[in-house]
Amino acid sequence: MSSLVLEKVSYQYQQQAVISQLDLSVEHNEIVCLLGASGCGKTTTLKAIAGLIKPQQGRISIHGQCMSHKQLFVSPQHRNIGMMFQDYALFPHLNVAQNIAFGLSKLNKSERNRRVAQMMELVRLEGLEKRYPHELSGGQQQRVAIARALAYRPNLLLLDEPFSNIDTQVRFQLINDIRSIIKDQKVSAIFVSHSKDEAFAFADKLAIMHEGRIAQLDSAKNLFQKPKTKAVAEFLGRGIYLDATRYNGQSVTTKFGEVSSSISLPESEQHGQIYVRPQHIELVNAPQGQVEILQQRFIGTEYVYHIKVADQQLEVPAPAEQLLDTNQPVSLKIKAHAVNFFS
Numbered sequence: 100m101s102s103l104v105l106e107k108v109s110y111q112y113q114q115q116a117v118i119s120q121l122d123l124s125v126e127h128n129e130i131v132c133l134l135g136a137s138g139c140g141k142t143t144t145l146k147a148i149a150g151l152i153k154p155q156q157g158r159i160s161i162h163g164q165c166m167s168h169k170q171l172f173v174s175p176q177h178r179n180i181g182m183m184f185q186d187y188a189l190f191p192h193l194n195v196a197q198n199i200a201f202g203l204s205k206l207n208k209s210e211r212n213r214r215v216a217q218m219m220e221l222v223r224l225e226g227l228e229k230r231y232p233h234e235l236s237g238g239q240q241q242r243v244a245i246a247r248a249l250a251y252r253p254n255l256l257l258l259d260e261p262f263s264n265i266d267t268q269v270r271f272q273l274i275n276d277i278r279s280i281i282k283d284q285k286v287s288a289i290f291v292s293h294s295k296d297e298a299f300a301f302a303d304k305l306a307i308m309h310e311g312r313i314a315q316l317d318s319a320k321n322l323f324q325k326p327k328t329k330a331v332a333e334f335l336g337r338g339i340y341l342d343a344t345r346y347n348g349q350s351v352t353t354k355f356g357e358v359s360s361s362i363s364l365p366e367s368e369q370h371g372q373i374y375v376r377p378q379h380i381e382l383v384n385a386p387q388g389q390v391e392i393l394q395q396r397f398i399g400t401e402y403v404y405h406i407k408v409a410d411q412q413l414e415v416p417a418p419a420e421q422l423l424d425t426n427q428p429v430s431l432k433i434k435a436h437a438v439n440f441f442s
């Protein structure tokens with residue numbers, strides 16, 4: 100059974116539609132990252148799942164139980180959800196143990212103490228029970244927040260930009276730690292992020308939001324190799340479009356020659372465009388080439404060339420040994436890769 104299902108959920112602030120007809124499902128013990136441009140409705144979706152706002156349309160179910168549909172609305176405290184927000188929202192006047200115990204008022208004192216001790220061990224903060232939030236590092240505060248969110252054994256965890264205040268040096272270690280904790284606890288989680296790198300490290304699947312809907316829910320690999328829309332392909336990284344004709348199931352022809360695909364191309368229209376990312380482009384000297392070099396930068400191990408192809412621009416890396424003449428046109432050689440073909 101899915102842990103969370105959103106069916107055709109819509110929400111408007113005043114008259115402005117923010118999420119529209121949004122479908123999403125999260126499986127048991129799965130971590131899904133909501134990714135998308137600023138303002139596309141990620142936090143609004145999280146708030147709707149939490150019950151902090153009531154969608155005007157659609158249905159939200161958690162573990163098979165309907166939480167929001169037409170007249171029915173289950174309040175946040177009855178949804179059995181753990182939440183963790185950007186600023187961790189720890190209570191400054193409570194120490195670590197008291198923060199973790201905050202949602203456990205239904206347990207008796209000894210059960211509560213046992214649960215707090217378990218959580219302290221889980222997030223590896225034993226010995227810091229009596230410290231106050233201001234006496235902890237950012238990473239430690241984050242662990243307290245996750246311990247508090249998990250302490251009352253939620254079915255679902257909602258995390259809104261949980262790593263945004265953490266130093267990059269420790270961020271990825273913490274991401275690994277918290278991912279292991281969530282996986283050990285067998286809860287499902289939805290996490291909102293601006294960072295693709297965080298999403299790749301933390302989530303099992305990525306839900307790319309675009310114009311108030313989920314444009315694609317998939318593993319990182321499938322999103323890169325088989326983006327369903329141009330918006331998804333573009334969101335994952337810059338590239339250029341080249342007109343292309345399907346040559347056979349494994350290759351296309353373009354004005355820069357044949358391009359082999361490591362995955363089968365969809366049996367759709369013959370003519371279309373391929374989306375090519377910098378890492379699949381090789382720049383080659385060609386006096387008759389149709390590509391202009393606008394700028395060249397040396398970045399330590401390689402050069403980056405800012406190129407112009409018709410009306411599109413892109414930065415493309417090239418090995419330090421291959422110095423190109425910026426005053427001469429060049430051509431492109433497209434390496435074999437999992438070709439994104441749009442008909």
Ligand SMILES: Nc1ncnc2c1ncn2[C@@H]1O[C@H](COP(=O)(O)OP(=O)(O)OP(=O)(O)O)[C@@H](O)[C@H]1O
Pocket residue numbers: 112113117135136137138139140141142143144293
């Ligand atoms: N309380 C509110 N009243 C009116 N409009 C709002 C309100 N909260 C958010 N919005 C608008 O709804 C849209 C979606 O906001 P939301 O916070 O869900 O986006 P987001 O994808 O989480 O953005 P970000 O990545 O910048 O945090 C935005 O255009 C925002 O301005």
